[in-house]
Every structure is written in structure tokens, then in C-alpha cells.
Amino acid sequence: MTAQKVNINDIAKKAGLSITTVSRVLNGKAEQYRIGKKSQEKIKNAARELNYVPNQFAANLRSGRSNTIALIVPSLNNPFFAGIASKINAEIRKYGYITIIGDSDENQEIEKMELLQLMSRNIEGLIIVPCGDQWEHIKQLYDNGLPVICIDRYFENLDIPFVSTDNYDGAYSATKLLIEHGHNKIACIQGVQKSTPNRLRIKGFRDAMNEAGLSDFSITGDDFSIQNGYLETKLLLQQKNRPTAIFSLSNTIAMGCMKAFKEENISIPEDISLITFDDHPYLDYLATPLSCIAQPINDISKIAVKFLFSRLENQEISTKQVLLKPKIKYKESIKRIT
Amino acid sequence: MTAQKVNINDIAKKAGLSITTVSRVLNGKAEQYRIGKKSQEKIKNAARELNYVPNQFAANLRSGRSNTIALIVPSLNNPFFAGIASKINAEIRKYGYITIIGDSDENQEIEKMELLQLMSRNIEGLIIVPCGDQWEHIKQLYDNGLPVICIDRYFENLDIPFVSTDNYDGAYSATKLLIEHGHNKIACIQGVQKSTPNRLRIKGFRDAMNEAGLSDFSITGDDFSIQNGYLETKLLLQQKNRPTAIFSLSNTIAMGCMKAFKEENISIPEDISLITFDDHPYLDYLATPLSCIAQPINDISKIAVKFLFSRLENQEISTKQVLLKPKIKYKESIKRIT
DNA sequence: AATACATGCACAAACGTTTGTGCATGTATT
DNA sequence: AATACATGCACAAACGTTTGTGCATGTATT
Numbered sequence: 001m002t003a004q005k006v007n008i009n010d011i012a013k014k015a016g017l018s019i020t021t022v023s024r025v026l027n028g029k030a031e032q033y034r035i036g037k038k039s040q041e042k043i044k045n046a047a048r049e050l051n052y053v054p055n056q057f058a059a060n061l062r063s064g065r066s067n068t069i070a071l072i073v074p075s076l077n078n079p080f081f082a083g084i085a086s087k088i089n090a091e092i093r094k095y096g097y098i099t100i101i102g103d104s105d106e107n108q109e110i111e112k113m114e115l116l117q118l119m120s121r122n123i124e125g126l127i128i129v130p131c132g133d134q135w136e137h138i139k140q141l142y143d144n145g146l147p148v149i150c151i152d153r154y155f156e157n158l159d160i161p162f163v164s165t166d167n168y169d170g171a172y173s174a175t176k177l178l179i180e181h182g183h184n185k186i187a188c189i190q191g192v193q194k195s196t197p198n199r200l201r202i203k204g205f206r207d208a209m210n211e212a213g214l215s216d217f218s219i220t221g222d223d224f225s226i227q228n229g230y231l232e233t234k235l236l237l238q239q240k241n242r243p244t245a246i247f248s249l250s251n252t253i254a255m256g257c258m259k260a261f262k263e264e265n266i267s268i269p270e271d272i273s274l275i276t277f278d279d280h281p282y283l284d285y286l287a288t289p290l291s292c293i294a295q296p297i298n299d300i301s302k303i304a305v306k307f308l309f310s311r312l313e314n315q316e317i318s319t320k321q322v323l324l325k326p327k328i329k330y331k332e333s334i335k336r337i338t
Numbered sequence: 339m340t341a342q343k344v345n346i347n348d349i350a351k352k353a354g355l356s357i358t359t360v361s362r363v364l365n366g367k368a369e370q371y372r373i374g375k376k377s378q379e380k381i382k383n384a385a386r387e388l389n390y391v392p393n394q395f396a397a398n399l400r401s402g403r404s405n406t407i408a409l410i411v412p413s414l415n416n417p418f419f420a421g422i423a424s425k426i427n428a429e430i431r432k433y434g435y436i437t438i439i440g441d442s443d444e445n446q447e448i449e450k451m452e453l454l455q456l457m458s459r460n461i462e463g464l465i466i467v468p469c470g471d472q473w474e475h476i477k478q479l480y481d482n483g484l485p486v487i488c489i490d491r492y493f494e495n496l497d498i499p500f501v502s503t504d505n506y507d508g509a510y511s512a513t514k515l516l517i518e519h520g521h522n523k524i525a526c527i528q529g530v531q532k533s534t535p536n537r538l539r540i541k542g543f544r545d546a547m548n549e550a551g552l553s554d555f556s557i558t559g560d561d562f563s564i565q566n567g568y569l570e571t572k573l574l575l576q577q578k579n580r581p582t583a584i585f586s587l588s589n590t591i592a593m594g595c596m597k598a599f600k601e602e603n604i605s606i607p608e609d610i611s612l613i614t615f616d617d618h619p620y621l622d623y624l625a626t627p628l629s630c631i632a633q634p635i636n637d638i639s640k641i642a643v644k645f646l647f648s649r650l651e652n653q654e655i656s657t658k659q660v661l662l663k664p665k666i667k668y669k670e671s672i673k674r675i676t
Numbered sequence: 677a678a679t680a681c682a683t684g685c686a687c688a689a690a691c692g693t694t695t696g697t698g699c700a701t702g703t704a705t706t
Numbered sequence: 707a708a709t710a711c712a713t714g715c716a717c718a719a720a721c722g723t724t725t726g727t728g729c730a731t732g733t734a735t736t
Contacts, residue, residue, distance in 0.1 A: 007692055007693085008693065019694095020694085021715060023694060023695085024694090027694085033715080036713080036715085039715080054692090055399070055458065055691085056459050056460070056693095057396075057459075058395075058691070058692030058693035058694090059694070061396050061399055061692080061693070062692080062693050062720070063695090063721085077424050079417060082415075082417070082424070085439075086415050086441065089441055099438075100436060100438060101423075101437070103427055103428060103431075116391065120391045121394050122394070122395060226619060255623065258623040281564060281593055285600065286620075286624055287623065287625045343722095345723085356686045357686090357722090357723080357724095358685075358724085362685095362724090365724085371684085371685080372683055372685080373685070374683080374684060374685085377685080395722080396691090396721070396722030396724090397722075399690095399721090399724095400722080
């Protein structure tokens with residue numbers, strides 16, 4: 001069926017040279033091994049005429065290099081991670097590498113399985129948004145010398161490098177913003193509790209509330225999903241003593257909040273104020289444009305990739321753990337109350 | 339640095355058997371080659387204890403199979419394609435295969451380059467949303483026996499299989515919906531003109547208008563992007579004789595429309611009606627929930643993957659070109675005018 | 677006791693590259 | 707004319723698997 005694939009041997013024959021020479025020319029090592037100009041031409045022409053496509057498997061098997069980086073995210077369906085995947089995919093391609101994207105579906109067992117599969121593809125590096133609080137399987141790879149970098153979520157007390165948003169700062173500032181607008185009864189709807197970003201956001205939220213001497217707040221929820229935001233909001237709205245503002249820890253959660261608001265005929269910001277983590281173009285066109293804590297997705301992606309390739313090129317890296325400041329975008333979704 | 343990798347040889351030694359036997363047991367061919375139960379146990383135990391991870395490159399080099407499917411989309415940043423990528427990635431993994439996702443950035447040259455790179459990784463199948471009207475490079479792979487299926491966008495007069503939305507039907511119905519609401523002056527903002535879905539949508543739009551005896555319509559634009567939607571809407575709004583409704587051919591374009599509306603203080607549906615191709619959860623929470631033509635993303639993804647693996651298993655496929663009916667979701671964004 | 681078949685494995689080549697090394701031949705230097 | 711170095715390549719092994727084949731030994735059949 002498939003047309004016979006052209007290999008290095010066919011080129012060697014056509015050019016009247018050895019496969020050694022062919023390999024060196026095609027890999028740009030002609031100068032290094034002093035291959036004559038004419039031979040180089042012959043080989044390049046032959047390769048072109050025969051439509052030669054190198055077999056990476058063979059090359060990788062021999063050289064041990066796979067030119068492959070793995071990226072594992074908890075859910076490609078979340079626009080936040082889709083954005084990251086898109087950016088990282090593009091950045092990695094600039095280095096002539098390929099990205100294999102894995103989706104752990106917020107499930108640690110799947111994460112482990114995917115990692116195994118990826119290892120058997122001899123990945124040269126790993127960018128991961130770990131989906132749980134287990135880190136042994138990742139740490140083991142790291143200790144074995146695989147360049148690894150966590151993004152977004154990470155492990156605080158390990159030496160695995162990471163680059164993420166300064167979640168504490170973002171949550172603290174957002175909460176202060178609400179407080180400054182007169183809110184003293186705030187509900188926070190969180191995502192995956194064990195994840196570091198979630199913990200730090202909660203900490204920022206608590207600290208801001210405590211500093212302001214406010215104790216009338218709640219923290220509920222357990223997933224970065226629309227459903228979770230929807231359910232928790234429904235529950236909140238049934239309370240006698242409703243919060244005046246909700247702090248949502250992800251854009252998916254915020255979407256769930258809005259779904260519940262709509263059903264209950266609650267409008268933002270008249271009836272309730274809302275601010276959320278994560279930015280997205282559509283936020284501006286909502287019934288009420290949503291205030292948000294915009295994470296520097298592009299910078300995170302770029303830094304992660306850059307870090308990885310520095311490691312691959314054996315450059316010493318000084319800073320291994322990076323936190324980037326988020327940007328608060330203030331919009332109409334926060335009401336000033338007296 | 340990296341701990342010495344365990345290979346099939348180490349297992350053979352530990353188990354006191356040959357690598358042939360090890361390979362057969364680990365590949366589930368023990369019965370076929372009559373390997374004793376005890377030997378099987380020994381090998382499986384050894385593999386487990388040594389933490390064996392097979393080297394896919396070596397396996398693939400020898401067997402010629404890569405267990406890899408390629409997916410190329412025009413832009414992962416477009417939520418429509420991100421959704422497809424997510425779904426396809428998950429589906430393919432069920433078969434034990436890996437997906438390599440490529441992003442052509444709506445650029446045919448990049449598409450060709452990516453395809454070359456992918457071929458050198460011996461992909462066993464290709465799912466592609468072709469980004470332009472050139473098809474030779476894809477047709478060539480198809481003719482060489484590579485299982486290929488186009489999704490969303492495709493080529494009408496080629497025998498390359500495809501699965502897509504019935505774009506004509508969707509556009510026709512949407513336009514009729516507008517007409518039935520009394521609109522007789524409709525502007526259509528299109529995406530990539532050469533793409534088949536765009537052409538068919540335009541055709542559906544035209545036919546519906548013509549059948550209704552309406553000739554006061556416009557078709558502008560050239561990209562499935564926010565910018566394009568924004569610019570074209572700005573231009574439309576400057577006309578003396580404004581359209582009463584806009585038909586947007588993608589969710590990204592619709593977002594651009596809304597941006598322009600906002601700047602010009604135009605509200606939906608009082609000042610202008612809007613309907614768009616593509617569904618998304620956030621559409622419900624917009625200032626005015628947006629009517630849309632929802633494409634069956636999940637079905638498209640599933641069918642494409644299923645088709646590919648049927649081909650890989652050499653099953654004869656009868657229907658090679660599939661169009662799925664879209665679903666019109668009617669919401670408040672369309673005003674009834676007398 | 678001879679034959680036939682089943683059982684349980686191992687040999688060795690092969691996939692298509694990369695790479696350390698070495699060997700001619702040519703040219704410059706003394 | 708002898709020596710030294712540069713130029714331009716080729717040999718052959720190796721990466722870690724898979725796979726067609728064949729060969730002992732055991733067991734059943736006559």
C-alpha cells in the first residue's frame with residue numbers, strides 16, 4: 001500500500017557516497033567532518049529529488065534524543081489550560097521539538113499512566129500542571145535527571161522548579177478590592193483544595209479578611225469546574241444571611257456562578273458582586289463585564305519552555321522557582337456599598 | 339545523570355530466559371508462542387521489579403508502527419478547535435495511541451512543514467482541519483496509503499474522507515430564522531473565504547435570502563478571528579443604511595462584533611440582532627444570550643477517530659464522507675421586527 | 677520401538693539511523 | 707626526497723526492539 005519509504009541508503013546510492021557521509025551532510029555536520037562542497041550538493045539534491053523524510057525513530061534510537069517535550073494539563077477543556085497548551089506548543093516548536101500533550105482529567109492515576117506512556121517515548125523534558133498532591137512519581141523522574149518544570153500548580157517544599165502566578169498576592173489584592181468597596185460578607189468558592197494555587201489563594205483571601213477584622217466569610221467548593229461553581233452558588237443563595245460578594249477562584253467556577261445567578265434572577269453587581277481568577281476575552285461582553293485576576297499565561301509558558309531548553313543545553317540555571325505578579329482588571333462587576 | 343535505563347535484556351537475564359521470550363510475553367503473545375505459565379510469571383515479575391519501561395522508538399523502528407496519530411488544527415486558541423483537540427486527544431488515548439497536536443496558525447506553509455515533521459515520526463493516521471485551499475500535500479499522503487480524515491473543513495471534490503457539520507443547512511436555517519423574524523437587511527461576516535465550510539455557509543445564506551426575494555444583504559470579512567469581526571462590524575455600523583441583523587460565521591467573529599457594539603453603544607437585540615456559528619458555554623451569560631448554530635463537536639471527533647481506527651484495522655468503510663446536522667439554539671439575541 | 681505431534685523456548689537478522697575511528701590521497705614544508 | 711599535516715571520505719558497530727524460523731525435549735499414538 002504505502003509507497004516504499006526512501007532511506008539514507010537510497011540517497012547514498014544515488015549520490016555515490018556512503019551513508020555516513022549522507023548522515024553528516026543532512027545533519028549539518030558537513031563542515032565538522034570536512035565533506036567536500038560537491039558531495040554536499042549531490043547529497044542534498046538526491047535527498048530532495050527522492051523526497052527523503054528522515055526516520056526519527058531510528059535517529060532517536062541511536063542518538064538517544066527524541067526531540068520531544070511532554071506537557072500534561074488537568075483539563076484541555078478549561079480555556080485557561082487550553083491557552084497555555086497553545087502557547088507552549090508554539091514555543092516548543094520554535095526549537096524544532098514536538099510537544100505531546102496529555103490530559104490528566106484531574107485524575108492522579110491517569111496522570112501517572114500518561115507519564116509512563118510518555119517515558120516510553122523518551123521525552124527529553126516535562127512541563128506539568130500536577131493535578132493532585134502526590135508528587136513522588138514526578139520527583140522520581142526529576143531525580144533521575146529528566147528536566148521537569150511545574151507550571152500553575154506546584155509543590156512548595158520540593159526542589160522541582162516551577163513558574164506560576166503569585167496566587168497569594170492575586171487573591172489578597174482581589175479581596176482587598178472587595179473590602180475597599182464596602183463588602184464585609186464575602187463568600188469564596190474554591191477549586192481543587194489540595195492544589196498549591198488554591199491553598200495560596202485561600203491564604204491570601206483569609207489574610208486580607210483577617211487584617212480587615214472581618215470574620216463573616218465562607219470558603220466552599222472543591223473543583224475548578226462549572227458544576228462546582230453552580231452548586232456552591234445555589235447553596236449560598238439559599239442562606240438567610242447572603243454574602244454581598246463572591247470571590248471565584250477560576251473562570252470555570254465563575255461561569256457556574258453566573259448560571260446560578262441567572263436561574264435565581266440575581267444580577268451583578270446590583271444584587272451581588274463578583275470577581276474571579278483567570279482572564280478571557282469574553283469576560284468583557286458578559287451582561288456585566290467581570291472583574292478578574294489575569295494570570296500572565298504567555299509569560300508563564302515562555303519562561304517554562306525557556307527554562308527547559310536551558311537545562312537541555314546544560315546551562316546552569318540560577319532561579320528555579322518563579323512567581324509572576326498577576327494583574328487585577330477592575331470592571332463593573334463590583335458594586336460599591338456604603 | 340539519568341539512571342541507566344532498563345531494557346529487555348536486563349529482564350531476560352534476571353528471568354533466565356531469552357529476549358525473544360521476554361518480548362513475546364510482554365506483548366501478550368505468550369499463548370500464541372506457547373510460553374509456559376511459570377516463565378510468564380518470572381518475566382512479568384522481573385519487569386515489574388526493574389521498573390521496565392519499553393522503548394517505543396526501538397519497537398516502532400522494528401515493527402514499523404508508531405502508535406501515533408497526528409491532529410492538525412488551524413488555531414488552538416480558537417475554543418472551537420480547542421474543544422475538538424481535547425475530545426480527539428481523549429478518544430485516541432482509549433486506543434492506546436498518542437496524539438501529536440499541530441497548530442498551523444491558519445498558514446498553509448506552516449501546515450506543510452508540520453506535516454513533514456509528523457511524517458518523520460511515522461504517524462499512522464492524520465486528522466486534519468486543512469487551513470487553506472491547497473490539498474496536494476494532503477492528497478499525496480492519502481494516496482500513499484496514510485489513513486487521513488478531514489474534519490470541519492474539507493475538500494469537496496476529492497475522495498479524501500471527511501466528517502463535518504452540514505454547514506449549508508446550518509446557515510440556511512439560521513438565515514431563515516432571521517428572515518422569519520422580519521429581518522430583510524442582513525449582513526454576513528465571514529471567515530476564511532476559501533474554506534469549504536465558509537463557502538457552504540455563504541451559499542446557505544445566499545440561497546435563503548434569494549428564496550425570500552431579499553437582495554439587500556452584504557458579505558464581508560476574511561478571517562475567523564476577533565479582529566476581523568470587530569473591524570467589519572465597525573465598518574457596517576458606519577453605513578447610512580445599517581443592517582438590522584448580523585450573521586456571524588464563527589464565535590470568534592461574534593466576539594469581535596460585540597466588541598464593536600459595545601464601543602458604539604449598540605445593544606442586542608434592540609438595535610441589532612445577532613446569530614453566530616459555534617456554541618460555547620459562555621454564550622448563555624452574555625449581556626444578551628446569543629443565538630447560535632451549535633456544531634456537534636463531540637460527534638465529529640468521535641466519528642473521525644473511529645473512522646481512523648477502522649481503517650487501521652483494515653476494515654472496509656462504506657461511508658467516507660459524513661455531514662452532521664447542526665442544532666440551532668434560539669436565544670434572546672434576535673428581535674422580531676414588524 | 678518407532679513415529680508423529682505438541683510444548684517451550686532460543687538464534688539471529690532486521691528496522692534506519694548516528695558516530696568513533698581510521699585510512700587513503702593530496703599538499704605544504706623542510 | 708622525506709616528513710607532516712590537511713582533506714575527504716568509508717567501515718562497522720550500536721541503539722532496543724520484533725519476528726520468522728528452527729530445534730530440542732516431552733508426550734501420545736500405533
